[in-house]
Amino acid sequence: MLYKDIYIDKPLDEIIPDWNYLDEKNIKKFFGFKDIGDNVCGIRTIERDDVVKPGQKSVPIALPAIRENYEIGPEGVVIVPRIPFSAHITRAGTPHRTQHVFGYWHINDKDEIIYTLPAIGEQPPQVIIIMGHPRNGETDRFAWYCDKCLTLLFMRESTDLATFWADELAAVRDYNADPANQICPTCGHKNPLGYSAMQPADRPEEREARLQW
């Protein structure tokens, strides 16, 4: 308490607007990815065990407890555990995907830090995602690899964070539009359709794909 003589005695809300992003009045701003300066951030609440059913009320990006997280590394596809009270850093350039949450591999030029928080008191389990704000041509990519042999099937890029979600949905729809995109040119495997992270945008066939992978 070295500074007890010069502490500010006003509530933090009065001196630092939005000082706690997890506060109820702020958290809704982080349902997608919010620009917070040098970083963009998303906060996801684990609301339910399984995938949202059509017509069920939910946040746009719903994380079911049953999901698995994957990355592609030198050894192929690996499951990345989400351990309570941990930080996982997905390095730039690493294709990564969350089962039932977004139906493509996200590859970005910025690192992502993922904090996993369990339920604490009345606070539900949460996942906080931080990544550097892409600038000056730094790119987000939406890619599909063959489920059987990891051949790259299809990829679209986005270099403007402001149009990230529009670019993401357009990439999904482009991939889904032509069945030839889903056939692996190496092994002939027929891969499932893609789907957006914004589950309210799902078409019926995309919702089927969300349940599948």
Added chain:
Amino acid sequence: MVNLGYIPQERKIPAPDLSYMRLFEDGETGWQYRGQYAIWMGHSNDPAKKHTLLERIGNRVARIEDKQGKTVFHKIGNGMAFSIENLMGFWLSFDTDQLWLDVKDGDHAYAVLSVGGAAGKPGEAVVDWMCPKCGTSIAPASLKIEPLAFSSFLAKVNAWVEKFNTDQSMRICSGCGYAHPATAVMPLGKSATTPVQPTES
């Protein structure tokens, strides 16, 4: 087998740095500069040793904590001077944003600081002290952070702290004449959550 000199035979072939995971309670690894962020984590089950974020606003100090003990996720803006109780006895500001996570779960308190996000940052920092009587900055030093040399930067910070501790004239507040006490250097490497107490001259 002939070694042509690019990779010493006795050493493992270098591989790219891939993704990794750390538990919040694993303070043993200290500061890590991996990829695009410098990250520090602290854990305590002793309320007296909890890591609490302080921010300097003008010549006053704000304690960044939730009074009810709820989890706090907070941005320390680029250029904001901050200190962390029970980690550092001095103040730092970086030329990039930082994100602070403060989690309390029963008797356990966890804190995570991530520094970075912008390309090529952090590239510069200011270390100083703050007069606890009038809030004046004391003994500021501007330090460059060279690419991939965050650990060298931390060593430079501690060297400045040791100089501050041994040179009493540096510790006199120019605003009110108060003599700032010597302060702990920042713990580095293993057991990096327990400050090393000063040896005052």
